[in-house]
Amino acid sequence: MKKMTEENLKSAFAGESQAHMRYLIFADKAEQEKKNNVARLFRSIAHAEEIHATNHFRTMEGIHPTAENLEAAIGGETFEVEEMYPAYKSVADLQEEKGAQRSITWAFETEKVHQELYRRAKEAIALGEDLQIGDIYICGACGFTLEGQLPDKCPLCGASSSRFSKF
Ligand SMILES: [Fe+2]
Numbered sequence: 001m002k003k004m005t006e007e008n009l010k011s012a013f014a015g016e017s018q019a020h021m022r023y024l025i026f027a028d029k030a031e032q033e034k035k036n037n038v039a040r041l042f043r044s045i046a047h048a049e050e051i052h053a054t055n056h057f058r059t060m061e062g063i064h065p066t067a068e069n070l071e072a073a074i075g076g077e078t079f080e081v082e083e084m085y086p087a088y089k090s091v092a093d094l095q096e097e098k099g100a101q102r103s104i105t106w107a108f109e110t111e112k113v114h115q116e117l118y119r120r121a122k123e124a125i126a127l128g129e130d131l132q133i134g135d136i137y138i139c140g141a142c143g144f145t146l147e148g149q150l151p152d153k154c155p156l157c158g159a160s161s162s163r164f165s166k167f
Pocket residue numbers: 077110111114115
């Protein structure tokens with residue numbers, strides 16, 4: 001693929017991905033305001049943006065066999081853990097931005113878990129197996145990720161167990 005087209009697809013993928021997320025968040029807000037049809041509109045268009053993002057990503061050859069996808073996922077999480085979030089956290093600390101400190105810390109601590117889970121998955125795939133893993137729980141407040149038993153409250157943010165989603 002020619003360089004400029006590739007850059008454009010990358011940029012379009014980023015934009016569509018962000019629109020997808022933004023519309024889902026807006027849909028939740030519309031639902032809270034009891035505007036259910038607006039919520040439905042946001043959700044439907046979020047889905048369309050997901051399809052656009054997927055098509056752009058596929059076209060720029062971002063999808064590979066799972067072993068390689070896991071390698072890419074580990075690379076992303078490792079960058080966040082080792083470089084991005086520590087640097088972002090330093091700036092938030094320096095500027096005394098309390099909200100950003102909290103949101104960055106929640107992501108930073110959680111990405112360490114993601115990195116480790118993806119590493120385990122990669123090892124299993126290298127042996128020609130699927131990953132052996134129990135129930136996976138995600139905290140609806142901070143995104144903390146854990147395997148196995150649902151705790152009474154989130155070890156990262158203290159939210160109650162009712163906030164967790166199971167996968
Ligand atoms: Fe992550």
